[in-house]
Amino acid sequence: xxxxxxxxxxxxxxxxxxxxxxxxxxxxxxxxxxxxxxxxxxxxxxxxxxxxxxxxxxxxxxxxxxxxxxxxxxxxxxxxxxxxxxxxxxxxxxxxxxxxxxxxxxxxxxxxxxxxxxxxxxxxxxxxxxxxxxxxxxxxxxxxxxxxxxxxxxxxxxxxxxxxxxxxxxxxxxxxxxxxxxxxxxxxxxxxxxxxxxxxxxxxxxxxxxxxxxxxxxxxxxxxxxxxxxxxxxxxxxxxxxxxxxxxxxx
Numbered sequence: 071x072x073x074x075x076x077x078x079x080x081x082x083x084x085x086x087x088x089x090x091x092x093x094x095x096x097x098x099x100x101x102x103x104x105x106x107x108x109x110x111x112x113x114x115x116x117x118x119x120x121x122x123x124x125x126x127x128x129x130x131x132x133x134x135x136x137x138x139x140x141x142x143x144x145x146x147x148x149x150x151x152x153x154x155x156x157x158x159x160x161x162x163x164x165x166x167x168x169x170x171x172x173x174x175x176x177x178x179x180x181x182x183x184x185x186x187x188x189x190x191x192x193x194x195x196x197x198x199x200x201x202x203x204x205x206x207x208x209x210x211x212x213x214x215x216x217x218x219x220x221x222x223x224x225x226x227x228x229x230x231x232x233x234x235x236x237x238x239x240x241x242x243x244x245x246x247x248x249x250x251x252x253x254x255x256x257x258x259x260x261x262x263x264x265x266x267x268x269x270x271x272x273x274x275x276x277x278x279x280x281x282x283x284x285x286x287x288x289x290x291x292x293x294x295x296x297x298x299x300x301x302x303x304x305x306x307x308x309x310x311x312x313x314x315x316x317x318x319x320x321x
Contacts, residue, residue: 071102074235074266075124080133082119082289093119095289096133101235101268106261108277109270110316111286117270118239120286124268125158125237126150138234155180159228159265163240165220167212173223174199174208181230191230198226202256218249225256235266242276254279258300274316278308285319293319 082094093116101107101124109117122128124135126142135142137157142150154160167176177199178191199205202222207215215223221241228236238257242250250273258279261267269280277283279300285293295315297308 071105073100074103074105074138075099075101075268076136077120077124078134080120080123080135081131082116082123082128083131092289094123094130097289097291099124099284099291101266103234104261104264104266105282106258106267106280107269108280108283109268109286110272110274110277110283110312112320115286116289117286119289120291121237121239121268121270125160126154127160155183156231157234159231159233159236161221161224161228161236161238161241163243165224165227167220167223169212171212172208173204173210173212173215176212177223177227177230180227194230195226198229199223202226203252216249217245218252221245221249221253222256225253225260229260229265233265235268236260238267238269240270240272242271242273250276258302274313275305275309277312278305283312283315285315287319 077097077099080094080097081092083090083092085091097120109120111117119128123130126135126137137153145153171179174192174195177195181191182188196205196208199208202225204219204222207219212220242253245253254276257267271277278297281297281299283295283297284291293315295312300308
């Protein structure tokens with residue numbers, strides 16, 4: 071499969087002078103079109119930094135990142151912002167919503183920056199809300215829905231521009247186990263429709279839904295575990311494999 075995102079010898083340092091610390095220490099990675107890749111590792115191992123680097127949300131110290139064959143470093147600030155908004159989707163542990171807007175308006179707000187007709191956006195947003203199980207909550211205040219419903223709204227917002235890849239940083243971290251399982255089932259469905267996913271997680275059960283799991287330690291990818299597509303019935307066995315590899319990485 072053709073790569074949608076490629077990182078070559080990515081280095082990311084924080085601090086100045088003798089106080090510098092390497093969050094990424096020369097990472098090489100590829101995410102293929104339509105692939106579902108999870109990233110695991112202990113706290114401070116560089117997994118979220120890797121996601122931010124590959125999505126262009128953070129600049130790197132050296133190395134290169136390309137998206138769809140285009141080097142992100144060659145894009146101007148506006149071009150990079152447009153690429154993230156129109157070709158990438160983002161889901162975080164705590165979806166950022168504006169409290170003065172209802173759920174529907176929060177979903178369509180970023181896409182409205184492209185001056186698309188509001189009627190079309192509303193229709194697409196409502197279709198996504200129905201698909202994700204939150205139809206009927208359009209006028210609901212963001213403080214009057216559950217964490218799982220809010221995360222579903224965040225996914226709708228991320229999908230509204232039909233991104234080629236979804237970057238998800240701990241998307242189930244703040245959810246109860248039932249909501250987390252529902253969100254993961256939704257992400258698997260989205261991936262099977264052709265959207266690539268790069269997901270950061272601490273949870274072996276979550277990572278087990280991916281096609282491949284990368285393990286980070288001290289700013290490096292130290293292990294790459296291929297799992298293949300899940301049929302939904304082998305999650306427990308896959309989670310045991312992920313947990314065993316994670317234990318080996320940490321020790």
